[in-house]
Amino acid sequence: MRDNAVHTETEQQPGVKKVVIAGGGTAGWVAAAALSKRLQGLVQVVLVESEDIGTVGVGESTIPPVQLFHNLLGIDEQEFMRETDATFKLGISFENWGQLGDRYMHPFGTTGKGSFLADFQHYYLHGRALGVTAPLGDYCYELQAACAGKFGKSSNSMISYAYHLDAGRYARFLRRFSEAQGAVRIEGKIAQVQQHVNGDIRALVLENGEEVTGDLFIDCTGFRALLIEQTLHSGFERWDHWLPCNKAAVVQTAPGANLPPYTRAIAHDSGWQWRIPLQHRVGNGLVYASDYLSDAAASDRLLSNLEGAPLFEPRILSYQTGRRKQFWLKNCVALGLASGFIEPLESTSIYLFMNGVIRLLRLFPFNGVSQPLIDEYNQQSIGELEKIRDFIILHYHQTERSDSDFWNYCRTMPIPDSLAHRIELFRASAHAFQTGDEMFRLESWTHVMLGQRLTPHSYHQLVAGLPAQQLTAHLQQIRDTISHAVARLPQHSEFIRQYCQAPDYTRC
Numbered sequence: 001m002r003d004n005a006v007h008t009e010t011e012q013q014p015g016v017k018k019v020v021i022a023g024g025g026t027a028g029w030v031a032a033a034a035l036s037k038r039l040q041g042l043v044q045v046v047l048v049e050s051e052d053i054g055t056v057g058v059g060e061s062t063i064p065p066v067q068l069f070h071n072l073l074g075i076d077e078q079e080f081m082r083e084t085d086a087t088f089k090l091g092i093s094f095e096n097w098g099q100l101g102d103r104y105m106h107p108f109g110t111t112g113k114g115s116f117l118a119d120f121q122h123y124y125l126h127g128r129a130l131g132v133t134a135p136l137g138d139y140c141y142e143l144q145a146a147c148a149g150k151f152g153k154s155s156n157s158m159i160s161y162a163y164h165l166d167a168g169r170y171a172r173f174l175r176r177f178s179e180a181q182g183a184v185r186i187e188g189k190i191a192q193v194q195q196h197v198n199g200d201i202r203a204l205v206l207e208n209g210e211e212v213t214g215d216l217f218i219d220c221t222g223f224r225a226l227l228i229e230q231t232l233h234s235g236f237e238r239w240d241h242w243l244p245c246n247k248a249a250v251v252q253t254a255p256g257a258n259l260p261p262y263t264r265a266i267a268h269d270s271g272w273q274w275r276i277p278l279q280h281r282v283g284n285g286l287v288y289a290s291d292y293l294s295d296a297a298a299s300d301r302l303l304s305n306l307e308g309a310p311l312f313e314p315r316i317l318s319y320q321t322g323r324r325k326q327f328w329l330k331n332c333v334a335l336g337l338a339s340g341f342i343e344p345l346e347s348t349s350i351y352l353f354m355n356g357v358i359r360l361l362r363l364f365p366f367n368g369v370s371q372p373l374i375d376e377y378n379q380q381s382i383g384e385l386e387k388i389r390d391f392i393i394l395h396y397h398q399t400e401r402s403d404s405d406f407w408n409y410c411r412t413m414p415i416p417d418s419l420a421h422r423i424e425l426f427r428a429s430a431h432a433f434q435t436g437d438e439m440f441r442l443e444s445w446t447h448v449m450l451g452q453r454l455t456p457h458s459y460h461q462l463v464a465g466l467p468a469q470q471l472t473a474h475l476q477q478i479r480d481t482i483s484h485a486v487a488r489l490p491q492h493s494e495f496i497r498q499y500c501q502a503p504d505y506t507r508c
Contacts, residue, residue, distance in 0.1 A: 016365050017043060020214030022190060022204060022227055024049030026060070026167050027336025028220035029174035030069075030353045036181035037073045038361055045183040048190065048204055048212055060167040060283075061089060061263045061276050061347040064108050064160050065439075069354040075177065081500035083173045085278045086165040088261045088492060090146035092346070096267040097452055099400050104451030105262065106346075107143035109160035111136065111443050112478055115462075121430055121446045122460040127475050130468050134479055136450055141482045146262040150489035151496075162347070164263065164276045164283075186212060190221075193231045200331045200369075201227060216331050216365065219338040228324055228334035235325035236340075242393050242415065243321040243343055244289040244406070245271045249298040250315050253282045253308035259493040265345060266305075269404035270298075273305060274344065279502045282308055287343065292406040319343070327381040328374045333360055340385060345392050351439065352388075356381065384437060390419040391440045391448070398423065398452040423454065430456035 019035055021028050028047055036045045070080065080086065091107035098104075112120030124136055137143040142160055145151060153159055179185065188206035196202050203213040219227035228234045240246060255277070264275040271288035286302040293301075299314040323340030327333065334340075335356045342348060359380055363373050397415050401407035415423075422445065425431050432445040463471070489495075 015367050016215040018214045019043055019045050019216045020212055021047040021218045021220055023220035026171050027353045029171045029178060031218050031335055031357045032178040032183045033073055033174045034357045036178045036183035040181055048186045050189040060350060061164050062162040062350050063347050064162045065351050066162055078500045082502045084165040084169045085280055085502045086163045087259060087277055087279060087496060088151045089162040089164050090142040090261045092263045092265055094265050105137055105143050106447045107140045109140060109142035112139035118460045118462045122463045125430055125459040126463045127471060132472055132475055138479050141485060144482050144486045145489055148486055149260055149492055150486060151261045151492040152489040164278055166278055219332055219334045220336050222337040225338040227332045228338055232329045232332055234329050236322055237325055238322040240321050245287045245343055246319060247290050248285045248287045248317045249302045250285040252311045253284055253306050255281055256307050261492040270406045289406055323385055326378055328377045331369045342389055342392050345395060348388055387438050390416055393419055394448055398454050400453055426456060427454060428457055430459040
């Protein structure tokens with residue numbers, strides 16, 4: 001296959017009238033859905049994929065901004081959930097991360113109630129100093145609902161949630177949605193990428209000889225990065241010295257009796273294991289660093305830690321952590337795995353697909369691709385990904401585990417200066433912070449840092465000015481309000497049954 005065949009034509013449209021998406025899967029159809037819906041009548045959207053090329057397609061866990069994306073497209077939640085075997089997700093349960101036997105939850109939603117000058121963790125820590133022993137999670141509605149296995153929502157509900165979903169079915173759902181908006185799918189394998197003399201991509205040439213020309217190309221070819229890397233040579237910045245896990249053994253199991261509204265992330269001596277409950281099955285994966293665990297041992301360990309009967313033999317997936325040096329280069333934008341990958345720990349992959357295409361819509365080159373647009377897109381994309389990267393590294397580095405070579409490495413490895421600053425700031429004074437464009441908010445950082453035994457030396461003394469009785473009453477009121485609200489919620493499985501029960505595909 002010749003990726004860089006140069007075409008002699010130099011004529012190009014002054015503006016972008018046709019977008020060609022190379023590759024399907026979740027990333028490709030997320031892009032097609034957003035572009036075909038929001039640019040309908042302005043831009044032609046074409047997606048090229050081959051049924052012969054598989055996708056990662058394991059069960060996926062998401063984070064709350066997926067709701068904003070669906071609202072932007074006008075997607076009906078109940079229909080989406082039925083079609084994708086989806087369940088609700090209120091957070092992630094982290095087990096054995098700080099020390100063996102530890103467990104804490106990173107919940108969605110707010111925790112407690114702070115003030116303009118002092119965030120809630122300062123009130124919480126002062127309460128601890130006064131003898132209030134309730135854990136931080138008692139002040140979060142979503143966390144308490146998750147632990148009770150409950151979920152409920154209404155038109156005026158303020159509950160913060162995401163979804164567990166079947167990624168393969170989600171891609172098919174978005175394909176139907178996109179085609180209804182006018183997107184065109186072309187079946188075929190890409191045999192060649194043709195370029196203009198200035199290096200811009202002119203066309204994708206398929207194995208059957210068909211040429212698919214376009215003005216703007218979106219690379220959704222996964223880790224192959226056929227356009228952005230093999231053709232345009234963006235370059236890649238590796239992060240495996242900070243995130244050493246590079247493989248996952250994956251398998252699906254029959255559903256259990258319970259349907260917890262949260263993901264489990266269970267650390268082991270060379271990585272961690274996920275459990276993602278869907279309506280009719282459970283997604284399981286064992287993430288590991290191949291320098292510390294073999295593929296065979298990983299598969300054996302995964303099979304020995306399942307809670308249901310496996311539906312097939314484990315598959316081994318390999319990945320490289322890091323990012324493209326340029327997400328947008330010439331007339332090509334990389335999206336999904338083609339743009340880079342962190343790892344699945346905090347369920348950010350689908351969010352990054354969605355935010356990448358929303359960013360493209362905001363900066364869309366109607367009048368033609370220009371360097372200022374490219375620079376702004378790249379600056380925003382890199383900044384976002386590096387902040388998420390730091391949050392993921394925190395989980396590995398902030399540990400007291402010393403029971404394996406893997407954890408000894410993670411605990412002692414050098415970390416980015418940006419993360420080191422956050423850790424030391426919290427350790428010194430319990431201050432956490434967030435920037436305006438940051439995905440993980442202040443409370444996310446607080447739950448993970450406290451959950452993994454990062455104990456602040458002090459906290460904001462403004463809260464010490466409150467009378468002790470007033471503070472303890474305030475904390476008690478928050479806990480009581482949450483407890484009463486959770487008691488009124490239905491069980492998660494019962495709410496799913498009434499709201500969005502999926503067809504039993506296993507019997508079809």
